[in-house]
Amino acid sequence: MKRFHWTSFDVRSLLPATWESEIRELARTRRREKDLVPTSVTSRESATVEKVPVMTVAGLIVKEELRWLYALYHGVFRDLAQDCSAEPVTTARDDRYGVVLNVQEGPAMRYECHVDSNPIEGLLYCTTHAPGDGGELVVANSTEANDVDSVEDDGSVVYPIAGNLIFFDARDFAHYVRRLVNEDALRIVAAMNFYTPSSPEVHRPPDLNRHLFGAD
Numbered sequence: 589m590k591r592f593h594w595t596s597f598d599v600r601s602l603l604p605a606t607w608e609s610e611i612r613e614l615a616r617t618r619r620r621e622k623d624l625v626p627t628s629v630t631s632r633e634s635a636t637v638e639k640v641p642v643m644t645v646a647g648l649i650v651k652e653e654l655r656w657l658y659a660l661y662h663g664v665f666r667d668l669a670q671d672c673s674a675e676p677v678t679t680a681r682d683d684r685y686g687v688v689l690n691v692q693e694g695p696a697m698r699y700e701c702h703v704d705s706n707p708i709e710g711l712l713y714c715t716t717h718a719p720g721d722g723g724e725l726v727v728a729n730s731t732e733a734n735d736v737d738s739v740e741d742d743g744s745v746v747y748p749i750a751g752n753l754i755f756f757d758a759r760d761f762a763h764y765v766r767r768l769v770n771e772d773a774l775r776i777v778a779a780m781n782f783y784t785p786s787s788p789e790v791h792r793p794p795d796l797n798r799h800l801f802g803a804d
């Protein structure tokens with residue numbers, strides 16, 4: 589039976605002392621809003637959902653302004669991702685989506701229900717959200733789920749804890765991020781794409797950059 593699972597590392601001791609304030613400042617000043625229209629080959633939304641508003645700090649900005657995070661992605665974080673795979677693990681050549689920040693504010697936003705195209709996803713949580721506060725990552729335990737309701741029917745719930753780095757393979761498991769409960773709540777996660785020879789970067793769907801960033 590194929591069932592979703594994830595691996596978690598507490599990496600606070602690998603991060604600069606000012607990591608949280610640097611990430612919050614970049615998220616505050618450089619985030620861009622976009623309405624995702626869930627028509628990508630990776631989208632898993634019900635037909636009634638027309639758009640999902642999201643906020644992102646682009647990968648090229650992360651590379652320039654959070655150089656330590658870019659270096660960790662290509663260095664120690666890749667090494668930790670390697671512990672989760674029998675195949676050689678590589679980072680993305682394309683800096684537009686190698687490591688980005690996903691930002692969520694207040695109860696109006698959630699993240700799109702989708703499957704991943706990359707075999708290993710890394711998430712460095714930059715904010716903490718206790719049970720009941722919203723902002724959980726919910727991943728279907730079954731490969732059959734294909735929208736928010738079916739993910740919620742039988743899903744694994746990951747509570748974000750700042751400084752935890754998690755890795756998982758969600759190519760076959762639909763997942764989304766719940767809304768935050770409080771009006772002034774802010775959720776930030778650094779999302780990282782890793783690849784393997786059997787699931788390489790060149791297999792990334794051609795429509796995905798346009799879908800996520802509005803450009804090819």
Ligand SMILES: [Fe+2]
Nearest residue numbers: 703704709758
């Ligand atoms: Fe994902």
